[in-house]
Amino acid sequence: MKLSSRDVGDVMVLEPKGKIMGGPDATVLHDKLHEFIDQDKKKVVIDLAKVDWMNSTGLGILISGLTTLRNNGGELKLANVTDKIQSLLTITKLITVFEAHDSVDDAVASFSK
Amino acid sequence: MTQPDKGPVRPRHNVKIVRKNNRMEIPSSLDYLPKVDQFVESKLKKLRIKKDQLVDIAISVSEIVTNAVMHGNKNDLGKKVKINVEASPSQVEVIVEDEGTGFDPSSVECRLDPESLLKEAGRGILIVDSLMDKVEILCGPGKGTKVKIVKLLR
Numbered sequence: 001m002k003l004s005s006r007d008v009g010d011v012m013v014l015e016p017k018g019k020i021m022g023g024p025d026a027t028v029l030h031d032k033l034h035e036f037i038d039q040d041k042k043k044v045v046i047d048l049a050k051v052d053w054m055n056s057t058g059l060g061i062l063i064s065g066l067t068t069l070r071n072n073g074g075e076l077k078l079a080n081v082t083d084k085i086q087s088l089l090t091i092t093k094l095i096t097v098f099e100a101h102d103s104v105d106d107a108v109a110s111f112s113k
Numbered sequence: 114m115t116q117p118d119k120g121p122v123r124p125r126h127n128v129k130i131v132r133k134n135n136r137m138e139i140p141s142s143l144d145y146l147p148k149v150d151q152f153v154e155s156k157l158k159k160l161r162i163k164k165d166q167l168v169d170i171a172i173s174v175s176e177i178v179t180n181a182v183m184h185g186n187k188n189d190l191g192k193k194v195k196i197n198v199e200a201s202p203s204q205v206e207v208i209v210e211d212e213g214t215g216f217d218p219s220s221v222e223c224r225l226d227p228e229s230l231l232k233e234a235g236r237g238i239l240i241v242d243s244l245m246d247k248v249e250i251l252c253g254p255g256k257g258t259k260v261k262i263v264k265l266l267r
Contacts, residue, residue, distance in 0.1 A: 019150065021175040023143035053168050055175045056240055057143075060233035067231055084168055091243045092236050 001025035011043040017050040022057030033065035042074025045107040049080035079107040137196045141186035156198040169244040176237040177209040185211030210259045215252035
């Protein structure tokens with residue numbers, strides 16, 4: 001997995017690419033999320049458009065980021081959820097936990113509503 | 114601002130990965146998951162397999178190997194995880210074996226109630242059950258755990 005990030009106003013957009021399966025990949029994503037939290041950047045969007053697939057470790061990282069952000073008054077939202085990840089979120093019922101948007105622009109705009 | 118791309122981190126352990134025909138052995142570290150994924154994909158690429166099926170198998174193998182490394186061998190680098198891939202035009206069978214102490218499969222429970230939804234772990238077997246056509250867990254006290262997963266290629 002490769003990971004890049006950019007800021008859109010006060011919203012941080014994370015763009016993982018490839019497969020999120022635990023091990024070193026998971027550490028990179030987990031550390032970046034917690035780096036944002038340490039810097040008091042509490043509005044985060046994860047753009048999943050270029051993620052081939054993720055496993056339960058990847059889902060665990062998303063949950064960790066979500067709960068830590070919410071506990072600090074922030075929020076993590078998903079954008080461009082692929083069909084496969086959507087099906088994993090449905091199987092695990094996490095679809096009820098995450099706010100997902102069709103595009104990064106929509107996800108970023110939703111923080112202003 | 115775009116951050117520099119760190120790229121994948123390479124395994125740091127001074128240990129060997131063994132590959133022979135359809136079999137692979139890795140030390141008990143999740144650092145080797147990408148290597149396992151490459152191995153499984155290399156064994157399946159000759160089949161006329163749909164991308165969706167390939168992804169189901171890849172996710173499931175990553176789940177089973179993660180369990181073998183973390184829960185079976187408890188990240189002990191001295192213990193191996195063995196992966197065997199048997200692929201035919203009609204099905205793909207993957208067997209993953211660890212050198213742990215075994216466990217009671219009935220004790221594994223994935224709770225989907227609202228209070229448990231935000232737990233960070235415990236969804237692996239649920240996902241594998243959903244993506245694969247057959248899942249068999251064979252283990253006994255002191256014998257380690259062997260998990261067989263099958264995907265029918267219909």
